[in-house]
Amino acid sequence: MLARELIISLDAMGGDNAPDIVIEGANIARERYPNLHFLIYGNKTEIAPLISKYPLLADCHELRHTEKTISAGDKPGQALRRGRDSSMGLALQSVNDGEACAAVSAGNTGALMAMAKFMLRTMPGIDRPALASLLPTSRGECVALDLGANVECTEKNLVQFAVMGAAFARTVLGLKKPTVGLLNVGVEELKGNDVVKKADRILRETSLPMEFVGFTEGDGLAGGEVDVVVTDGFTGNVALKTTEGTARMISNLLSDALRDSIWSKIGYLFVRSSLKGLKDHLDPNNHNGAVFMGLSGIVVKSHGSASGAGFASAIGVAADMSANDLFGKIAADLKSFEEEQTGVSQEKAS
Structure with a gap:
């Protein structure tokens, strides 16, 4: 169980069985992590009826409408040019803006990586x-x-x-x-x-x-x-x-x-x-x-063919990493490693 409220952004339109499994997965994840809240991006007409099936989600989500999606056939370059206001792009942007702790998507892997690298950048030292x-x-x-x-x-x-x-x-x-x-x-x-x-x-x-x-x-x-x-x-x-x-x-x-x-x-x-x-x-x-x-924000990729339980597992990974300060651990380790390597180089030089 999480000690504080965590906000996770969901690309509700990415994946083979979206948005159904995304909303089902959010409900399962909420059962496991009662402190989770969701920013859900996608077509409101399709998503709202699905959310209404799960009373547990009623007070822990915000549905943000967009009709644009990234398809499985979109190339990374196309996603970068035209996907900033898609369900995937907006989910990533919410992490960059500090609204959400992490983003989860079952969409196009290449597009997700390209957009995440562009929008979130890499951590110092990576x-x-x-x-x-x-x-x-x-x-x-x-x-x-x-x-x-x-x-x-x-x-x-x-x-x-x-x-x-x-x-x-x-x-x-x-x-x-x-x-x-x-x-x-x-x-x-x-x-x-x-x-x-x-x-x-x-x-x-x-x-x-x-x-x-x-x-x-x-x-x-x-x-x-x-x-x-x-x-x-x-x-x-x-x-x-x-x-x-x-x-x-x-x-x-x-x-x-x-x-x-x-x-x-x-x-x-x-x-x-x-x-x-x-x-x-x-x-x-x-x-x-x-x-x-290695990005300056947590982005979790779900299998495109995942079930609702599978998508819930991906949300769980995002929640655990957000709650346990993954970035702090990586940053501290990188700093220690760089200092250590500098010392080794100086010893060899002398």
């Missing part, structure tokens, strides 16, 4: 924002970034991602000193390209509130070997889609196997609760909510 999210592991959850914002990265980018990812883990997962690993083709120091090797050397010299463990492989991501997995956006997006596809495959195979015969159906009765727990753990809706880390 060269590029990264897309970060929680992924299921055999031990619970881990933070993974970058999941698609930057196809190519420098070692400096990866180091900044590690700092931000550790702050994410402390904020959302409640870890005092999260373990951090660089995704690589092997755990030996000689393996990998020059970028990850250089990032590894830099991170080994840090003493921030995180424990850098070196390299981790793809199976380590699923196995929960580290709390934070850092990689470039190309590799991260492939890992994300592979994780989601594997989760769906396991769920489908289990369903097929349990319907295969009368004996499997009987056996299912004895393991039903355990299997439900497994299915819930693998369900992407329960880990929904990718954050554009």
